[in-house]
Amino acid sequence: MTMPGDVGAYNRQLIAQFRETGGEAVKDRPLLLLTTTGARSGKPHTAPVMYVRDDSRLMVVASNAGAAVHPAWFHNLVAHPEVTVELPGDTFTATAVVPAGAERDVLFDSVSARYPFFVDHQAKTDRKIPVVILERT
Numbered sequence: 001m002t003m004p005g006d007v008g009a010y011n012r013q014l015i016a017q018f019r020e021t022g023g024e025a026v027k028d029r030p031l032l033l034l035t036t037t038g039a040r041s042g043k044p045h046t047a048p049v050m051y052v053r054d055d056s057r058l059m060v061v062a063s064n065a066g067a068a069v070h071p072a073w074f075h076n077l078v079a080h081p082e083v084t085v086e087l088p089g090d091t092f093t094a095t096a097v098v099p100a101g102a103e104r105d106v107l108f109d110s111v112s113a114r115y116p117f118f119v120d121h122q123a124k125t126d127r128k129i130p131v132v133i134l135e136r137t
Contacts, residue, residue: 029115035083037083047071057133058133060132061130096135107131
């Protein structure tokens with residue numbers, strides 16, 4: 001996927017389309033809306049994020065397309081792990097859990113086996129791309 005020139009405008013359009021269509025905005029990847037609390041501002045921020053189901057778990061990957069820095073939503077949920085998740089037909093609060101070490105590696109390998117572009121994202125950066133589990137509260 002090629003990143004648009006104005007990511008903020010693209011995300012606002014995608015969020016609006018997601019909400020207008022009940023989540024049918026993107027067909028090629030499963031998409032959720034993740035609302036976090038700003039790490040510095042304390043204000044709510046919503047971002048469209050691809051998700052992966054692993055048995056009963058819901059996960060997101062903070063790949064930022066392989067950029068050198070984590071996406072803003074990741075910094076926010078580390079500071080404030082209570083988030084809101086919008087899926088097609090379901091909105092709920094969740095706690096974001098960021099596994100480390102071997103657990104992270106197993107999850108990343110599992111996600112990458114299904115979506116190999118995450119391997120490409122990891123190859124572009126020196127940072128270890130986090131996997132985040134969204135636990136319904």
